Amino acid sequence: MLPIRLSKDSREPIYHQIEKQLKALIAGGQLTAGTPLPSIRALSKDLEISVITIRRAYQDLEAQGFIETAHGKGTFVKEVHSSRKEETMTASVQVEFERAIRNAIDYDYTADEIKNVFEEILKKLTKGE
Amino acid sequence: MPAWIEIQDVRKNIDDFRLGPINLNIEPGTITALVGNNGSGKSTLLKLIMNLANLDGGAIRVLGKLVDGNDEGWKRHVTFQPQKQVGWNAYKGHELKELIAPLYTKWDDRLFGRMIELFDIPLDKRFGKMSPGMQQKLSLSLALPRGTDILILDEPTASLDIPSKALFMDLLVDWMEQEDRAVVLTTHQPEDLRKLADYLFLMRDGKPAGLYEKDVLATTYRRYWISGMPADTLPGELSRSGNELISDNPDATEQYLLEHGIDAIDNKLLELEEIISLLLK
Amino acid sequence: MNEWKQAYRLAVFELKASRKSLLTIMVFYIAMSLVVMMSFDLYLEERFMLFDLLFLAIFFLFPAWMKSKEFQMQKMDGDLWTVPSVVMLQQLPVSRDVIIKSRFVIHAVCSFPLQFILLAAMPLMSENFREGMSPLAYIAFVLIWLALSIAVGFMMAASEAGGNYKTSAIVKSFIYMLAGIAILYALLFLFADGGFIRWTMVLAADWTWLSIVAAAVIGIAGWNYWQADMRKLIRKTDYL
Numbered sequence: 001m002l003p004i005r006l007s008k009d010s011r012e013p014i015y016h017q018i019e020k021q022l023k024a025l026i027a028g029g030q031l032t033a034g035t036p037l038p039s040i041r042a043l044s045k046d047l048e049i050s051v052i053t054i055r056r057a058y059q060d061l062e063a064q065g066f067i068e069t070a071h072g073k074g075t076f077v078k079e080v081h082s083s084r085k086e087e088t089m090t091a092s093v094q095v096e097f098e099r100a101i102r103n104a105i106d107y108d109y110t111a112d113e114i115k116n117v118f119e120e121i122l123k124k125l126t127k128g129e
Numbered sequence: 130m131p132a133w134i135e136i137q138d139v140r141k142n143i144d145d146f147r148l149g150p151i152n153l154n155i156e157p158g159t160i161t162a163l164v165g166n167n168g169s170g171k172s173t174l175l176k177l178i179m180n181l182a183n184l185d186g187g188a189i190r191v192l193g194k195l196v197d198g199n200d201e202g203w204k205r206h207v208t209f210q211p212q213k214q215v216g217w218n219a220y221k222g223h224e225l226k227e228l229i230a231p232l233y234t235k236w237d238d239r240l241f242g243r244m245i246e247l248f249d250i251p252l253d254k255r256f257g258k259m260s261p262g263m264q265q266k267l268s269l270s271l272a273l274p275r276g277t278d279i280l281i282l283d284e285p286t287a288s289l290d291i292p293s294k295a296l297f298m299d300l301l302v303d304w305m306e307q308e309d310r311a312v313v314l315t316t317h318q319p320e321d322l323r324k325l326a327d328y329l330f331l332m333r334d335g336k337p338a339g340l341y342e343k344d345v346l347a348t349t350y351r352r353y354w355i356s357g358m359p360a361d362t363l364p365g366e367l368s369r370s371g372n373e374l375i376s377d378n379p380d381a382t383e384q385y386l387l388e389h390g391i392d393a394i395d396n397k398l399l400e401l402e403e404i405i406s407l408l409l410k
Numbered sequence: 411m412n413e414w415k416q417a418y419r420l421a422v423f424e425l426k427a428s429r430k431s432l433l434t435i436m437v438f439y440i441a442m443s444l445v446v447m448m449s450f451d452l453y454l455e456e457r458f459m460l461f462d463l464l465f466l467a468i469f470f471l472f473p474a475w476m477k478s479k480e481f482q483m484q485k486m487d488g489d490l491w492t493v494p495s496v497v498m499l500q501q502l503p504v505s506r507d508v509i510i511k512s513r514f515v516i517h518a519v520c521s522f523p524l525q526f527i528l529l530a531a532m533p534l535m536s537e538n539f540r541e542g543m544s545p546l547a548y549i550a551f552v553l554i555w556l557a558l559s560i561a562v563g564f565m566m567a568a569s570e571a572g573g574n575y576k577t578s579a580i581v582k583s584f585i586y587m588l589a590g591i592a593i594l595y596a597l598l599f600l601f602a603d604g605g606f607i608r609w610t611m612v613l614a615a616d617w618t619w620l621s622i623v624a625a626a627v628i629g630i631a632g633w634n635y636w637q638a639d640m641r642k643l644i645r646k647t648d649y650l
Contacts, residue, residue: 216498
């Protein structure tokens with residue numbers, strides 16, 4: 001089963017969430033080239049999303065070269081160029097930061113306050129290493 | 130590609146009950162759930178697809194063939210599991226299998242054996258002597274292995290225990306993988322809808338109440354908690370009570386809130402059950 | 411021909427599932443019939459006219475009563491009356507013609523053995539019968555009753571298609587049917603001396619060849635007619 005977690009309350013379209021998380025898994029190396037992906041129907045059941053939406057996400061990922069479908073065999077992770085991976089990772093990280101910062105701005109944080117929070121969390125998370 | 134099941138303008142009167150006019154197409158590769166209150170006509174519609182009763186109007190085609198035509202060959206491609214099996218009581222499990230299996234060219238004996246084992250069904254017991262849950266398990270074990278293009282299930286999970294229900298869902302998902310196949314089912318179980326359905330066809334008192342793509346339906350309705358609820362009716366507003374407001378057009382609602390500087394404390398999508406109750410009211 | 415083979419296969423399933431009760435009832439009915447047959451000689455001497463009715467009842471009704479409860483006509487959901495197998499088979503890829511033929515096979519199994527035993531018992535158990543019938547006349551007599559078994563008895567098989575009836579309508583039509591039969595029988599009794607069996611004996615003995623031809627025609631016509639009738643009934647009925 002794929003570690004995909006959908007936020008159904010989010011205004012972001014479900015197929016977009018699936019695409020983004022699958023891309024992150026591929027770019028992050030958790031899903032390596034050649035790994036079989038669950039069938040559309042199986043993923044539909046696990047995520048409680050219709051096959052229509054899952055198919056759309058798979059089609060988009062295929063068009064973008066992240067996965068490929070071998071007829072009769074299933075869907076597999078494609079070899080993704082490392083620069084492409086980087087790109088995807090950077091984009092994904094950027095999106096997350098942007099969201100967090102937007103949230104802080106909504107609560108009227110100043111730039112310095114935001115930086116403080118950032119430093120604190122960074123310190124906490126890297127201490128264990 | 131034409132739909133595998135085409136229901137056009139179908140009408141049926143039974144005493145005071147009026148079913149239809151119903152229009153519905155079932156496409157290959159999809160699972161469509163018929164949802165409605167008790168007595169809304171779901172089972173009747175399924176039986177009409179199987180040509181078990183005469184239409185009072187309209188037409189039903191299965192794989193392009195009129196179901197009430199002279200050619201009855203389409204039945205080889207359809208599996209129908211009624212809510213209550215009629216005429217099975219006197220037969221033992223293995224007798225039913227011997228009766229049914231040879232009628233289907235694609236009968237999958239391995240799948241049958243697997244299901245009998247997984248569900249732990251005593252094949253030498255008479256159907257009439259089995260508990261409702263066991264009867265349902267045997268029915269399903271005699272349905273999926275037929276390997277037909279179309280599978281019609283009337284409340285397939287109504288009497289199943291929780292592990293069996295999960296097992297059935299896995300089996301059905303597996304079954305759907307093999308070829309292009311289509312499933313029509315009726316259910317009152319939200320779990321079935323969430324995990325299996327692609328389309329929901331809602332019925333109320335014999336009338337259709339809409340065909341919805343499940344994910345579209347699930348993301349259309351939103352509940353807002355608003356401090357200082359305006360007296361005017363908001364765009365998209367479906368109902369309100371106190372500081373709660375339900376909208377079937379979140380974009381329009383949020384646009385309005387933004388423009389008028391109204392603060393929404395929180396908002397949340399409605400659960401599928403809640404949406405269905407809303408639509409069937 | 412293939413249809414009959416499929417029909418036979420389906421019929422065997424049903425008969426096998428109920429073979430114990432079917433055999434028990436059959437043996438019981440045959441024994442009971444033979445007891446009744448003991449008074450056949452008295453009937454032919456016109457000393458026990460009630461035998462005529464008893465025989466008719468046994469000949470036509472016992473076959474219909476032989477099936478075990480699960481396989482008999484019964485009330486289903488709503489206003490539907492039918493034999494459960496007819497519904498069951500319509501949900502499977504079995505053509506209506508095969509369903510009809512399988513009902514006919516089952517009815518034949520339930521009626522013919524008993525009826526043959528009844529007809530065979532006549533010359534065995536009655537001195538008067540043996541004296542009155544030549545071998546050819548006896549064959550004609552058997553054929554007449556076989557034709558009756560088909561033309562009248564297989565109405566039961568055809569009616570197994572069922573229908574959508576109110577219970578009161580069923581009771582009413584049942585009463586009408588009984589009254590109709592009674593009137594018919596009374597009329598026949600007025601014109602034919604010595605009861606119905608006696609009358610068919612006279613037919614077989616005096617118009618032997620005519621009887622054989624008529625019996626063949628009636629038998630075949632009845633066989634086809636009731637199948638067509640059942641087809642119409644199934645088409646008309648809502649199995650909801």
